[in-house]
Amino acid sequence: xxxxxxxxxxxxxxxxxxxxxxxxxxxxxxxxxxxxxxxxxxxxxxxxxxxxxxxxxxxxxxxxxxxxxxxxxxxxxxxxxxxxxxxxxxxxxxxxxxxxxxxxxxxxxxxxxxxxxxxxxxxxxxxx
Numbered sequence: 001x002x003x004x005x006x007x008x009x010x011x012x013x014x015x016x017x018x019x020x021x022x023x024x025x026x027x028x029x030x031x032x033x034x035x036x037x038x039x040x041x042x043x044x045x046x047x048x049x050x051x052x053x054x055x056x057x058x059x060x061x062x063x064x065x066x067x068x069x070x071x072x073x074x075x076x077x078x079x080x081x082x083x084x085x086x087x088x089x090x091x092x093x094x095x096x097x098x099x100x101x102x103x104x105x106x107x108x109x110x111x112x113x114x115x116x117x118x119x120x121x122x123x124x125x126x127x128x
Contacts, residue, residue, distance in 0.1 A: 002026045002098045002117040009094060009122035012086050016126070020081040022096030022119055032101045032108055033079045035068065037092035037124075044095065046109045048081060057105045061089075086126045093121040 008020040024033060034049030034057075048068040049057045056068055067082045079096065096119035099112030 002028055002031060004096045004098060004117055004119035006094070006096045006119040006122045009124045011125045011127065014087055014126055014128050016086050017082070017084045018086065018124060019083065020094055020096075020122060020124075022079045024077040024079065024096070024098055025075065028077050028098065030101050031098045032112075033070065033077070033096065033098045034109075034112070035079075035081045036095045036097050036113075037090075038095070038121075039089075039092040042092075044113065046105075047094070049105060049108065050079060051108075052101045083124070086124075088126045088128045090124060091126050092124060094124050095119055095121045 002024055003026045005023045012018050030052055032051045035047040036044050037047050038044040047059055048066055050068045050070050065085045069080045071078050097112050097116045099116035102108040102111055
C-alpha cells in the first residue's frame with residue numbers, strides 16, 4: 001500500500017503559477033506516480049506522470065506549461081507539479097496517483113485508475 005498526501009493548490013489568476021506537492025510513503029518501490037484532475041461534471045483525466053526510472057509524460061494540453069519532478073528523503077517520495085501560465089480550463093480537483101510501473105503510459109493510466117492509490121485531492125481554481 002502507498003499512502004499519498006497532497007499539498008498546494010488554491011486560487012490563481014490566468015497566466016499565474018501554482019505548485020502542487022505529493023508525499024508518498026509505504027511500498028513505493030517500482031511505482032510510477034502522476035497527477036490527475038477532475039473538473040466539474042468531467043471524468044478524471046491524466047495530466048502528468050513520472051516513472052520509476054524518472055521518465056516523464058504529459059497530456060498535450062499542459063506540455064510546455066507544467067513540469068513534474070520527484071525527489072526523496074527519509075523513505076518518502078515527494079512529487080511536485082509546477083504549473084505555469086495557468087488557464088481557466090485548468091480549474092479542477094487535482095489528485096496524486098501511484099500505480100505499479102507498466103510498459104507504456106496508456107497502460108499505466110488505465111491500471112492506476114482501476115487499482116492505484118490516491119490522495120485526497122486538492123482544488124485548483126484559475127480565475128480569468
